[in-house]
Amino acid sequence: MKSVRISLILVLLLALAFVNAPKADNHQSQSLTIVWAEWDPANYLQELSKDFTAETGINVDVIQIPWPNFQDKVFTAFVGKSDLYDIVIGDSQWLGRNSQGENYINLTDWINENIDVDSIYGPAMTAFAEYPKGSGTYWALPAEVDAAGYVYRKDLFEDPKEMAAFQEKYGYALAPPKTYDQLRDIAEFFTRPDDDLYGIATWYSKEYDGITMGFQQVMWSYGGSYGDADTYKVAGHINSEDSAKALEFYTDLLKFSPPDAPNYYWAETLGAYNSGQVAMAMNYFAFFPAVINPEVNKISHDKSGFFIAPAGPKGHYISIGGQGMSISSYSKNKDLAKQYMKWFMQKPVQEKWAMLGGFTPHREVLQSDTFKTATPFNEAFAASFPYLRDFWAVPEYAELLEVCQTNWSEAISKIKSPKEALDAIARKHEEIFEDAGYYDE
Amino acid sequence: MQTNLPYKTSRGMSDYQLKMAFIMPTMILLILMNIFPLLWSLYLSFHRYKASMPTPPRFIGVRNYTRLLQDPEIWGYFQTTAYFVVLAVVAQFFIGFGLALLLNREFRYKGFVTTLLLLPMMLSPVVVGLFWRFILSSDNSGLLNFFLIPILKSPIGWTTDPKMAMIAVVIVDTWMWSPFMMLIALAGLSAVPKYLYEAADVDRASAWFKFRWITLPLVSPLLLIALLFRTMDAFKMFDIVYVLTREGGPGTATETVSMNLYKLAFRNFNTGKACAMAYILLIIIVALSNIYVKYLNRVKGEE
Numbered sequence: 255m256k257s258v259r260i261s262l263i264l265v266l267l268l269a270l271a272f273v274n275a276p277k278a279d280n281h282q283s284q285s286l287t288i289v290w291a292e293w294d295p296a297n298y299l300q301e302l303s304k305d306f307t308a309e310t311g312i313n314v315d316v317i318q319i320p321w322p323n324f325q326d327k328v329f330t331a332f333v334g335k336s337d338l339y340d341i342v343i344g345d346s347q348w349l350g351r352n353s354q355g356e357n358y359i360n361l362t363d364w365i366n367e368n369i370d371v372d373s374i375y376g377p378a379m380t381a382f383a384e385y386p387k388g389s390g391t392y393w394a395l396p397a398e399v400d401a402a403g404y405v406y407r408k409d410l411f412e413d414p415k416e417m418a419a420f421q422e423k424y425g426y427a428l429a430p431p432k433t434y435d436q437l438r439d440i441a442e443f444f445t446r447p448d449d450d451l452y453g454i455a456t457w458y459s460k461e462y463d464g465i466t467m468g469f470q471q472v473m474w475s476y477g478g479s480y481g482d483a484d485t486y487k488v489a490g491h492i493n494s495e496d497s498a499k500a501l502e503f504y505t506d507l508l509k510f511s512p513p514d515a516p517n518y519y520w521a522e523t524l525g526a527y528n529s530g531q532v533a534m535a536m537n538y539f540a541f542f543p544a545v546i547n548p549e550v551n552k553i554s555h556d557k558s559g560f561f562i563a564p565a566g567p568k569g570h571y572i573s574i575g576g577q578g579m580s581i582s583s584y585s586k587n588k589d590l591a592k593q594y595m596k597w598f599m600q601k602p603v604q605e606k607w608a609m610l611g612g613f614t615p616h617r618e619v620l621q622s623d624t625f626k627t628a629t630p631f632n633e634a635f636a637a638s639f640p641y642l643r644d645f646w647a648v649p650e651y652a653e654l655l656e657v658c659q660t661n662w663s664e665a666i667s668k669i670k671s672p673k674e675a676l677d678a679i680a681r682k683h684e685e686i687f688e689d690a691g692y693y694d695e
Numbered sequence: 696m697q698t699n700l701p702y703k704t705s706r707g708m709s710d711y712q713l714k715m716a717f718i719m720p721t722m723i724l725l726i727l728m729n730i731f732p733l734l735w736s737l738y739l740s741f742h743r744y745k746a747s748m749p750t751p752p753r754f755i756g757v758r759n760y761t762r763l764l765q766d767p768e769i770w771g772y773f774q775t776t777a778y779f780v781v782l783a784v785v786a787q788f789f790i791g792f793g794l795a796l797l798l799n800r801e802f803r804y805k806g807f808v809t810t811l812l813l814l815p816m817m818l819s820p821v822v823v824g825l826f827w828r829f830i831l832s833s834d835n836s837g838l839l840n841f842f843l844i845p846i847l848k849s850p851i852g853w854t855t856d857p858k859m860a861m862i863a864v865v866i867v868d869t870w871m872w873s874p875f876m877m878l879i880a881l882a883g884l885s886a887v888p889k890y891l892y893e894a895a896d897v898d899r900a901s902a903w904f905k906f907r908w909i910t911l912p913l914v915s916p917l918l919l920i921a922l923l924f925r926t927m928d929a930f931k932m933f934d935i936v937y938v939l940t941r942e943g944g945p946g947t948a949t950e951t952v953s954m955n956l957y958k959l960a961f962r963n964f965n966t967g968k969a970c971a972m973a974y975i976l977l978i979i980i981v982a983l984s985n986i987y988v989k990y991l992n993r994v995k996g997e998e
């Protein structure tokens with residue numbers, strides 16, 4: 255009798271579960287899933303999306319994946335043709351691979367009909383939405399426009415004793431550096447291991463695109479390049495004398511960094527700065543809200559200044575950051591996703607996006623005084639724009655990136671000389687392009 | 696009277712049908728989950744194919760294999776792996792066997808101590824990698840450096856110095872897997888008949904003599920099995936390297952073959968080449984295992 259009663263209860267519970275199931279389905283059909291990396295802008299987007307839900311009744315869930323696994327997880331979902339994500343906010347380099355791999359839907363016609371392209375900052379549209387570059391074919395809309403920049407300790411830089419000592423040693427005034435030579439001098443000046451103080455924290459990590467994003471802007475500014483964008487020939491470009499000098503310089507900077515610096519990417523550089531271990535630190539501007547947050551940075555939240563990445567002897571280039579918003583080919587909610595993207599690009603929404611801390615691609619909002627004065631680092635961020643450059647955005651980018659990561663990491667670890675590392679990259683990159691048929695004609 | 700007809704159940708199933716009904720689910724699972732992927736990956740290893748692209752596989756013969764075998768960097772990863780396997784397995788063997796010898800006697804709280812020693816191998820390798828990352832941090836904040844700096848005056852670059860990074864990986868793997876070696880050795884030691892030692896005592900044999908001629912010969916078959924498992928597992932080292940030295944850094948100092956295979960397969964989605972690499976790895980592991988098995992048979996006197 256007892257077992258009969260238990261069975262009846264179980265049947266009742268099962269029936270209740272099935273009665274509730276259709277409700278869950280209805281709810282699900284009016285939901286939109288956005289995948290992004292785990293960082294503050296994703297929190298801002300979740301907050302912003304509440305307005306979209308209030309207007310339309312469509313729920314928006316922003317899924318965040320830790321940076322080191324972000325690409326692997328999203329790409330694996332694409333290979334499995336998963337409908338897990340409706341909107342993917344992916345790196346600019348992903349465009350080639352995901353457009354040619356048919357993982358992103360072609361948005362060209364829809365954008366031309368529904369979005370005022372002129373309202374978007376032109377270089378952002380090219381970097382985050384267009385593939386091939388200059389073709390007018392769009393696969394995304396810029397969501398977050400970012401750049402690599404620097405934060406520095408104003409209390410150290412403006413200390414009269416430090417200023418006098420620096421002037422005496424180097425013969426010019428201590429101020430945020432405008433060139434890489436000045437950056438090196440300042441880094442050297444503040445390196446005092448006995449006080450656990452070091453000059454600089456920058457990216458050397460082998461994880462994801464760490465050392466590549468950190469070093470490439472130095473390489474470009476020293477006169478090097480990845481290769482010829484028309485012929486895809488690499489030899490003589492990436493392994494040029496200029497690139498070798500840049501890599502020597504970047505390796506040399508390690509002397510003025512904390513001992514764990516070869517493992518540094520954005521989280522570690524941020525940690526080193528906020529703990530007072532370094533006088534200057536490089537990071538994407540999107541991470542700087544943590545620098546001015548007194549709860550996170552107890553040492554220098556009100557004593558921090560910001561400057562754009564310095565110029566080199568042969569130019570001034572800065573690594574582009576940020577991501578574009580694309581629709582997954584496997585999404586079952588493509589129309590909802592388009593509705594969301596159209597809503598997102600409206601000027602009032604972009605103004606609120608900027609106010610929350612997002613780096614808007616909207617031209618007017620980006621150039622407004624309200625935006626530039628909204629945070630202590632927005633002005634330096636806006637000043638970085640003319641100098642932005644990107645890695646290869648071809649479908650083979652992940653392989654090209656992997657080769658750079660490995661060889662540059664070997665160079666800074668003294669496993670290979672800068673020239674050996676650059677020659678190895680040139681050889682491997684041409685092998686990848688050859689395999690992919692870029693030299694077939 | 697017995698007949699040759701197969702026995703039928705009340706529902707009309709013969710012995711053969713019943714047997715098949717029990718075996719088929721396993722067989723189907725085995726074919727779907729093991730045999731088919733094995734054959735499919737062998738097929739792909741002779742093709743240019745990227746799982747991330749819509750283009751179908753294109754036959755290129757043995758080019759994936761020749762490219763891999765002619766690449767000096769791939770041989771470098773094999774060397775790194777071999778270096779790791781030798782260092783880690785030897786260390787685990789001596790530490791594990793030593794611990795087993797210590798535990799193979801009666802003392803108070805023996806069960807508790809044995810359980811404590813077994814804990815590391817029950818943890819997830821990723822968790823182990825993460826907390827050792829904090830212990831072995833290369834600056835002053837690393838727990839080990841915190842204690843060593845007063846003696847050495849400067850921090851050791853556990854995960855930033857190419858020479859030290861491999862030692863760091865070996866330390867962590869040894870910490871985690873020596874208990875496994877200890878467990879197997881302990882099982883072997885407890886199975887050695889006591890009367891052999893008693894007879895040796897009567898003959899006034901030395902401790903070394905008893906170890907060399909009684910303990911070692913009787914425990915060695917089990918030790919060899921433990922060595923076989925550990926060698927095969929160490930050859931596939933991935934998770935600790937991925938977490939502790941951040942994908943096999945610094946440079947390629949700790950980049951094992953499995954780490955590189957992961958990048959080939961799931962980052963570059965160079966599926967054809969990754970399948971070829973997996974087969975090369977499989978052949979090496981099978982060859983190594985065979986050497987062990989032959990030696991094991993010789994030890995057991997079955998050859």
